[in-house]
Amino acid sequence: xxxDLNKALNEFCLRIADNSLIHAQRISEWxxxxxxxxxxxxxxxxxxxxxxxxxxxxxxxxxIEANGKTEDVYAFHRGEREFRNKLMVELPDNKDFGxxxxxxxxxxxxxxxxxxDLMKSTDETISGLAAKSIKEVTYHVRHAGDWVVRLGDGTQxxxxxxxxxLNELWPxxxxxxxxxxxxTLLITNGIAFDKESFRSEWTKMVTEIFAxxxxxxxxxxxxxxxxxxxxxxxxxxxFLLAEMQYLPRMYPDAVW
Amino acid sequence: MDSNHQWPTWEVFTQKKQGAAHEHAGxxxxxxxxxxxxxxxxxxxxxxxxxxxxxxxxxxxxxxSPEDAGSFFxxxxxxxxxxxxxxKTADGLKQI
Numbered sequence: 001x002x003x004d005l006n007k008a009l010n011e012f013c014l015r016i017a018d019n020s021l022i023h024a025q026r027i028s029e030w031x032x033x034x035x036x037x038x039x040x041x042x043x044x045x046x047x048x049x050x051x052x053x054x055x056x057x058x059x060x061x062x063x064i065e066a067n068g069k070t071e072d073v074y075a076f077h078r079g080e081r082e083f084r085n086k087l088m089v090e091l092p093d094n095k096d097f098g099x100x101x102x103x104x105x106x107x108x109x110x111x112x113x114x115x116x117d118l119m120k121s122t123d124e125t126i127s128g129l130a131a132k133s134i135k136e137v138t139y140h141v142r143h144a145g146d147w148v149v150r151l152g153d154g155t156q157x158x159x160x161x162x163x164x165x166l167n168e169l170w171p172x173x174x175x176x177x178x179x180x181x182x183x184t185l186l187i188t189n190g191i192a193f194d195k196e197s198f199r200s201e202w203t204k205m206v207t208e209i210f211a212x213x214x215x216x217x218x219x220x221x222x223x224x225x226x227x228x229x230x231x232x233x234x235x236x237x238x239f240l241l242a243e244m245q246y247l248p249r250m251y252p253d254a255v256w
Numbered sequence: 257m258d259s260n261h262q263w264p265t266w267e268v269f270t271q272k273k274q275g276a277a278h279e280h281a282g283x284x285x286x287x288x289x290x291x292x293x294x295x296x297x298x299x300x301x302x303x304x305x306x307x308x309x310x311x312x313x314x315x316x317x318x319x320x321s322p323e324d325a326g327s328f329f330x331x332x333x334x335x336x337x338x339x340x341x342x343x344k345t346a347d348g349l350k351q352i
Contacts, residue, residue: 042298
């Protein structure tokens with residue numbers, strides 16, 4: 001049996017890992033379909049970074065659970081209701097490059113601040129994983145931020161399209177900061193940190209880029225979708241899992 | 257974008273380690289220098305190739321033409337004494 005603290009730590013790791021894995025799965029859909037060769041490679045690189053982060057946190061989650069589970073069990077043998085990723089990352093990109101960059105930027109700024117805090121975690125594995133991840137995320141924020149600026153401050157069409165992406169994604173940003181009693185317990189133990197403490201910094205980060213991009217944050221938004229922490233997902237999520245999990249479920253003995 | 261709807265090309269130079277000379281790695285398409293730098297990083301820096309990258313607009317490079325080859329290079333053919341081949345160097349010396 002896991003202690004309450006270990007249970008919380010296990011759940012905490014799965015939340016981070018799920019978010020990175022599902023985000024990576026969406027981005028990897030661009031592989032072979034990027035707008036230019038360079039960007040195709042860039043997006044595959046980002047997806048691989050995120051998969052690497054997911055693997056690190058799944059492996060630690062498995063180590064805490066200590067019942068023989070592996071990273072693959074978490075990734076390929078759980079159903080929709082067991083995944084803890086935020087709704088934003090599972091939204092389909094519909095081959096809209098600006099949407100993908102906007103999503104990567106919004107989530108990336110959050111991940112950057114989260115990992116920056118987690119580098120100070122009293123749990124050495126968590127702080128180590130955070131120190132590795134933050135270098136990757138720093139690049140994701142720069143890459144995606146550069147494109148948000150260029151598309152926003154580009155042609156009339158690129159401006160309209162990336163503004164629409166922001167309008168569509170903005171309501172989902174609230175969920176990034178959601179936390180519950182799992183977080184509270186870890187915060188008390190110095191393992192995790194209060195996400196609200198960097199919310200204003202996050203807002204400043206994204207607002208600065210939007211000013212350069214001549215984009216405006218939608219006002220008077222009253223609906224903020226949520227559900228990831230409870231495993232309640234959008235209608236798109238089942239299809240994503242079906243594609244991602246098909247092979248290991250169909251051929252359970254398959255090996256690389 | 258130029259007339260054939262391609263972004264301009266940029267030549268990429270990567271440095272393997274500090275102090276080493278930058279070497280030509282290839283080229284990328286990009287609308288401006290910052291994106292060229294990121295594209296170069298993603299295409300030519302993803303396998304631990306180096307510690308530093310330069311990007312240069314391809315049209316900023318002035319190249320000699322094949323017709324120049326005779327007058328540029330052939331006169332050096334019979335002047336071996338210009339190469340430092342006849343000096344003895346210490347065994348441990350690599351970067352020379």
